[in-house]
Amino acid sequence: xxxxxxxxxxxxxxxxxxxxxxxxxxxxxxxxxxxxxxxxxxxxxxxxxxxxxxxxxxxxxxxxxxxxxxxxxxxxxxxxxxxxxxxxxxxxxxxxxxxxxxxxxxxxxxxxxxxxxxxxxxxxxxxxxxxxxxxxxxxxxxxxxxxxxxxxxxxxxxxxxxxxxxxxxxxxxxxxxxxxxxxxxxxxxxxxxxxxxxxxxxxxxxxxxxxxxxxxxxxxxxxxxxxxxxxxxxxxxxxxxxxxxxxxxxxxxxxxxxxxxxxxxxxxxxxxxxxxxxxxxxxxxxxxxxx
Numbered sequence: 001x002x003x004x005x006x007x008x009x010x011x012x013x014x015x016x017x018x019x020x021x022x023x024x025x026x027x028x029x030x031x032x033x034x035x036x037x038x039x040x041x042x043x044x045x046x047x048x049x050x051x052x053x054x055x056x057x058x059x060x061x062x063x064x065x066x067x068x069x070x071x072x073x074x075x076x077x078x079x080x081x082x083x084x085x086x087x088x089x090x091x092x093x094x095x096x097x098x099x100x101x102x103x104x105x106x107x108x109x110x111x112x113x114x115x116x117x118x119x120x121x122x123x124x125x126x127x128x129x130x131x132x133x134x135x136x137x138x139x140x141x142x143x144x145x146x147x148x149x150x151x152x153x154x155x156x157x158x159x160x161x162x163x164x165x166x167x168x169x170x171x172x173x174x175x176x177x178x179x180x181x182x183x184x185x186x187x188x189x190x191x192x193x194x195x196x197x198x199x200x201x202x203x204x205x206x207x208x209x210x211x212x213x214x215x216x217x218x219x220x221x222x223x224x225x226x227x228x229x230x231x232x233x234x235x236x237x238x239x240x241x242x243x244x245x246x247x248x249x250x251x252x253x254x255x256x257x258x259x260x261x262x263x264x265x266x267x268x269x270x271x272x273x274x275x276x277x278x279x280x281x282x283x284x285x286x287x288x289x290x291x
Contacts, residue, residue, distance in 0.1 A: 017210070017211075017212055018233065018235050018236065018239070021211070021212075021235075021236060021238060021239035021242065022235070022236035022237075022238055022239060023238070024238055024242075025238060026238045026239075026241035026242045026245065027241065027245060028241060028266070029241055029244040029245050031266075031267055033244050033245065033247070034244060034263050034266055034267050035267060036244075037240075037243075037244045037248075037251055037263060038068040038069060038130070038249060038250050038251060039067045039068055039069070039234070039251050039253055039256050039259050039260050039263065040067065040068060040069035040070065040071050040130070040132055040230070040250055040251060040252045040253065040256065041058075041059075041062035041065075041067050041069070041070050041071065041253065041256035041257070042071045042232060042233060042252045042253055042254050042256065043058060043071060043072065043073070043086065043254075044057075044058025044059040044060075044061060044062045044070060044072070045058055045061035045062045045065065045255075045256065045257050046058040046061075048093065052093050052094075052114060053086065053093065054072055054073060054084045054085055054086055054093075054115075054116075055084075055114045055115070055116065056114075056116050056120065056121075056124065057114075059072070059116075059121065059124070059125060061257070062129070062256060062257065063125060063128070063129055065256065065257040065260050065261075066260060066264075067129070067256045067257065067260050068129070068130055069129055069130035069131065069132055069250070070121075070125060070129045070130070070131055070132065071132040071133075071134065071166075071252055072084045072118075072121055072131070072132070072133060072134070073085060073086040073134045073136055074118055074133055074134065074135050074136060075088065075100050075101070075136050075138060076100065076101060076138070076140075076146065077100055077101065077103055077104055077105045077107075077108055078101055078102055078103055078104050079104045079105055080141070080142060080145065080146060080149065081104075081105035081117060081149075082117065082118040082119075082146075082149065082150060082153065083100065083105065083108065083115055083116065083117050083118065084115065084116045084117070084118060084120075084121055085100055085115055086136070088100060088101070088136075088138065090112055090115070094112055094114070096111075096112075098111065098112070101138070105117065118133070118150075118153050119153050122153055122154060122156065122157060123156075126156060126157040126162060126163070127156075127157050127162055130162060130163065130164075131157070131162065131163040131164075132163070132164055132166055132185075132230075132250070132252070133163060133164070133165050133166065134165075134166045134167060134187070135165055135166065135167040135169075135172050135176075136167075137167070137168055137169045137172070140172065140175055140176070143175035143176055143177070144177060146176060147175075147176035147177045147178050150165075150176065150178060151178055159180060159182075159183040160180075160182060160183060160205065163183070164183055164184070164185050164205055165178070165183055165184050165185070166184075166185045166186070166187050166208060167184075167186065167187060168186075168187045168189065170184070170186040170195065170198060170199075170202075170204075173186075173202075173204075181202055181203045181204055182203055182204060182205045183205060184202075184204045184205060185199075185204060185205045185206055185207065185208050185230065186198065186199055186204060186207060186208070187208050187209055188207060188208070188209030188210075188213055188214060189209070189210075189213070190213065192207065192209055192213050192214055192215065192218055193218075195207060195209075196218050196221060196222065199222070199227065200221070200222070200225055200227070204227070205227060205228060206222045206227035206228040206229050206230070206249070207222055207227070207229050207230075208229065208230035208231065208232070208250065208252070209230075209231065209232075210231065210232060210233070211231035211232065211233070211234065211239065211242070211243055211248075214229060214231050214248075216246065219246055219247065219248065223247070228249040228250065229248050229249055229250070230248065230249060230250030230251070230252060231243055231248050231250075231251065231252065232251075232252030232253070233252055233253055233254050234251040234252065234253040234259055235253055235254050235255050235259075237262050240259050240262060240263070
């Protein structure tokens with residue numbers, strides 16, 4: 001199966017999960033629970049028409065909403081500069097099949113100025129928004145150098161407090177020699193049990209993954225050991241309530257601005273239950289329509 005076909009199937013599966021979670025009614029969390037939730041904008045606030053994902057415009061839009069964190073994806077240019085892009089090439093977002101690892105950073109900046117470097121993101125948002133930096137699965141040709149490069153760029157902000165490093169391939173963490181270990185978060189697909197055990201054994205920050213794959217036993221296990229958990233993709237009010245009630249620490253969302261508005265509104269809501277119920281029904285109806 002090609003990577004693009006796999007991506008389409010995953011996107012279809014995510015859409016189906018979004019619909020299922022949006023229509024399943026959930027109990028409204030307490031004000032204390034809502035205040036504790038941390039919403040993270042997945043690749044920034046984007047529609048990939050007017051605002052493209054993983055660009056400063058998308059991150060600026062997220063920043064303006066007051067969300068707790070921003071998630072971005074790191075890949076490497078031919079001269080080993082970490083840049084922000086989800087795919088190995090620029091075809092899906094910018095319509096050009098150019099591969100990042102075949103261009104130097106200067107060539108990339110000249111041809112595709114919308115693609116930011118990791119330095120751009122850290123300098124612009126570091127210390128103001130929590131950065132969830134996903135290291136994409138690819139060949140690390142000079143891991144010791146690349147680890148030092150990441151450490152130098154991130155030196156101005158504080159690990160755990162200001163940023164974490166995530167990956168579907170925890171082996172990347174071992175190759176980069178970055179300290180401390182609890183800055184790392186493995187992302188689970190269908191291997192949540194295995195990665196959960198590995199995270200605990202190696203002293204990582206915790207575990208993240210799709211909200212339907214990270215089960216309650218994983219949440220309880222990591223909470224008991226003082227670790228945290230994150231789930232995605234929290235794109236409807238009912239899904240938001242589900243994860244907040246499950247006491248998930250980090251909520252990754254493709255519509256983080258909307259989720260933040262729901263939280264902010266409910267925290268300040270002084271109206272009676274009838275108006276509250278009407279507001280929630282409108283929010284969930286909107287999520288089902290978009291799905």
